[in-house]
Amino acid sequence: MSRYADFHRRSLQDRDRFWAEQAELIEWRQQPQTICDHSRPPFARWFVGGTTNLCHNAVDRHLRDRPDQPALIYVSTETGQERTYSFRELHREVQRTAAALKDMGVVKGDRVLIYMPMIAEAAFAMLACARIGAIHSVVFGGFASVSLASRIEDATPKVVISADAGSRGGKVVAYKPLLDEAIRLSTHKPKAVLLVDRGLAPMEKVAGRDLDWAATLRRHDGAHVDCEWLQSTDISYTIYTSGTTGQPKGVQRDVGGYAVALAASMKHIFLGEPGETYFSTSDIGWVVGHSYIVYGPLLAGMATIMYEGLPIRPDAGIWWSLVEKYKVTAMFSAPTAVRVLKKQDPAFLKKYDLSTLKALFLAGEPLDEPTARWISEGLGVPIIDNYWQTESGWPILALANGVERQRSKFGSPGLPMYGYDLKLVHESTGEELTRPNEKGVVVIEGPTPPGFMQTVWGDDARYVNTYWKTIPGRMLYSTFDWGIRDEDGYYFILGRTDDVINVAGHRLGTREIEESISSHPNVAEVAVVGVADQLKGQVAMAFVVARDASGLIEERGRLKLEGEIMKVVDEQLGAVARPARVRFVSLLPKTRSGKLLRRAIQAVCEGRNPGDLTTIEDPAALQQIRDLMSD
Numbered sequence: 001m002s003r004y005a006d007f008h009r010r011s012l013q014d015r016d017r018f019w020a021e022q023a024e025l026i027e028w029r030q031q032p033q034t035i036c037d038h039s040r041p042p043f044a045r046w047f048v049g050g051t052t053n054l055c056h057n058a059v060d061r062h063l064r065d066r067p068d069q070p071a072l073i074y075v076s077t078e079t080g081q082e083r084t085y086s087f088r089e090l091h092r093e094v095q096r097t098a099a100a101l102k103d104m105g106v107v108k109g110d111r112v113l114i115y116m117p118m119i120a121e122a123a124f125a126m127l128a129c130a131r132i133g134a135i136h137s138v139v140f141g142g143f144a145s146v147s148l149a150s151r152i153e154d155a156t157p158k159v160v161i162s163a164d165a166g167s168r169g170g171k172v173v174a175y176k177p178l179l180d181e182a183i184r185l186s187t188h189k190p191k192a193v194l195l196v197d198r199g200l201a202p203m204e205k206v207a208g209r210d211l212d213w214a215a216t217l218r219r220h221d222g223a224h225v226d227c228e229w230l231q232s233t234d235i236s237y238t239i240y241t242s243g244t245t246g247q248p249k250g251v252q253r254d255v256g257g258y259a260v261a262l263a264a265s266m267k268h269i270f271l272g273e274p275g276e277t278y279f280s281t282s283d284i285g286w287v288v289g290h291s292y293i294v295y296g297p298l299l300a301g302m303a304t305i306m307y308e309g310l311p312i313r314p315d316a317g318i319w320w321s322l323v324e325k326y327k328v329t330a331m332f333s334a335p336t337a338v339r340v341l342k343k344q345d346p347a348f349l350k351k352y353d354l355s356t357l358k359a360l361f362l363a364g365e366p367l368d369e370p371t372a373r374w375i376s377e378g379l380g381v382p383i384i385d386n387y388w389q390t391e392s393g394w395p396i397l398a399l400a401n402g403v404e405r406q407r408s409k410f411g412s413p414g415l416p417m418y419g420y421d422l423k424l425v426h427e428s429t430g431e432e433l434t435r436p437n438e439k440g441v442v443v444i445e446g447p448t449p450p451g452f453m454q455t456v457w458g459d460d461a462r463y464v465n466t467y468w469k470t471i472p473g474r475m476l477y478s479t480f481d482w483g484i485r486d487e488d489g490y491y492f493i494l495g496r497t498d499d500v501i502n503v504a505g506h507r508l509g510t511r512e513i514e515e516s517i518s519s520h521p522n523v524a525e526v527a528v529v530g531v532a533d534q535l536k537g538q539v540a541m542a543f544v545v546a547r548d549a550s551g552l553i554e555e556r557g558r559l560k561l562e563g564e565i566m567k568v569v570d571e572q573l574g575a576v577a578r579p580a581r582v583r584f585v586s587l588l589p590k591t592r593s594g595k596l597l598r599r600a601i602q603a604v605c606e607g608r609n610p611g612d613l614t615t616i617e618d619p620a621a622l623q624q625i626r627d628l629m630s631d
């Protein structure tokens with residue numbers, strides 16, 4: 001048995017001992033009494049009885065050995081700012097922020113919603129929450145008011161932290177008006193809103209509610225705020241993710257299990273050593289940003305780069321120049337970003353000294369072979385595709401090269417990570433597929449490992465029903481991804497089994513987009529599907545039945561309505577969710593019982609065979625789409 005195979009086997013068969021060893025990677029105030037409590041499946045409780053704190057482990061702990069070493073390196077090519085915070089300076093900033101939050105009445109268990117661009121203050125805010133035991137809920141800055149409102153409604157934050165604006169490609173995106181509108185739409189009203197004024201966009205402050213970050217924090221200069229010792233099973237944060245319903249789910253995570261999972265992943269998967277530099281190009285609004293911009297690298301005593309800007313501005317060498325300048329050892333990005341770079345001059349890959357870089361990790365969407373080959377040859381470092389979800393918090397499939405160097409295979413995110421009892425099952429019978437290269441649903445047999453979501457925020461039943469009850473006859477966690485496993489045990493991910501789509505590595509629910517489009521007064525019905533795209537992996541396509549189709553006979557009328565619909569989505573959900581095209585039809589393909597045949601629509605859009613259509617009500621509906629697509 002290979003060293004890794006044995007490591008993986010131990011993680012499942014000698015689970016408690018294995019994870020007790022991993023738990024030594026972090027500092028505990030009180031040692032855990034029970035490693036894994038799985039007495040109430042599918043809920044798994046890790047390191048029960050242990051007390052610890054994420055901020056202590058990410059910041060304070062390093063003051064002993066490396067107070068002056070870089071901790072947070074903030075680089076914005078949007079504003080030209082660049083600043084390094086040592087662990088000591090980060091500690092100071094986090095304490096000021098924590099003091100301000102306490103002063104605003106935030107106590108353990110309160111929610112703080114963070115709606116911020118990629119600025120250092122966002123990381124201070126997250127760490128400050130972790131420090132005092134407040135639950136942070138970071139909402140991606142690219143979301144607009146309706147998306148934000150539903151998250152405010154669900155998280156019921158005492159405080160919201162935001163900023164005047166973000167900036168993308170030199171274009172200022174004002175956040176404050178979107179936030180004000182979201183608070184107006186929500187029945188829950190936060191007590192206070194703390195606003196970083198970057199001087200990018202004018203802000204109108206709401207009296208008695210809005211506070212200025214700089215002025216507020218100045219009052220807490222030099223503050224000393226102790227870490228709150230939290231139960232391992234207390235809640236560290238929630239992060240919203242899209243599913244098949246229009247209502248996003250608050251993925252809820254613990255404290256101790258998450259800290260151990262991240263510390264272990266930094267060692268075994270990401271090859272991170274204290275004193276080195278980690279660069280993840282994601283955004284704090286996504287799970288990768290939580291795990292591998294903020295917490296993971298800092299837990300490992302590494303410096304982490306927080307980058308605001310595009311990968312190709314001022315030119316396509318910007319990321320590699322940062323690798324050279326800050327001696328980056330591990331980098332994490334998404335295939336879409338690499339596909340963007342691939343359109344640029346490949347000479348940029350050779351322009352800088354990348355000798356410190358040990359590997360480039362890519363995740364979030366399928367990594368196609370040409371993209372993998374291009375970047376692997378261009379950089380001359382191993383490319384490690386890894387597969388996971390918001391729900392898991394850290395990789396489910398990857399290569400644990402820190403345990404044993406494993407061969408990678410193009411197109412495969414690798415092997416099940418330690419702690420994951422991963423299986424493939426037949427979609428409708430639930431039978432486990434054991435022969436190589438059989439296609440099935442990727443599932444996890446419980447208990448889920450440390451770091452995995454605890455539940456859906458405020459809704460245990462939704463957690464159980466959504467994730468654990470879809471496989472007939474068995475209580476298994478469904479990833480909602482199709483997969484196959486080859487004769488060497490390597491998995492290949494073949495796309496989602498549900499209506500979730502993945503645009504440039506961003507997960508979007510087609511139902512959310514449909515609901516938004518439906519709010520346009522001239523939309524009678526709509527179907528949104530994900531269609532394969534060369535650059536973004538997938539894009540959303542909307543097919544609309546108009547209430548009043550008289551204006552649509554002319555091209556001009558169609559373009560006008562298309563533009564209006566896109567604007568509705570932009571304003572409600574944000575430009576990330578905007579469909580690439582809106583096409584008009586007189587009816588939508590449905591089953592006789594009225595269910596939308598999204599998969600058939602998607603197949604037709606991609607020029608594939610739509611499969612079994614015996615249940616379709618009217619085949620002419622699909623023909624209309626076929627005709628539109630061949631135009």
Ligand code: AMP
Nearest residue numbers: 363364365366386387388389390493507
């Ligand atoms: P998110 O929760 O936004 O991280 O999206 C998770 C989903 O993205 C997964 O369920 C997969 O469908 C997809 N995904 C993530 N990483 C990969 C990967 N390396 N290869 C293929 N699909 C991936």
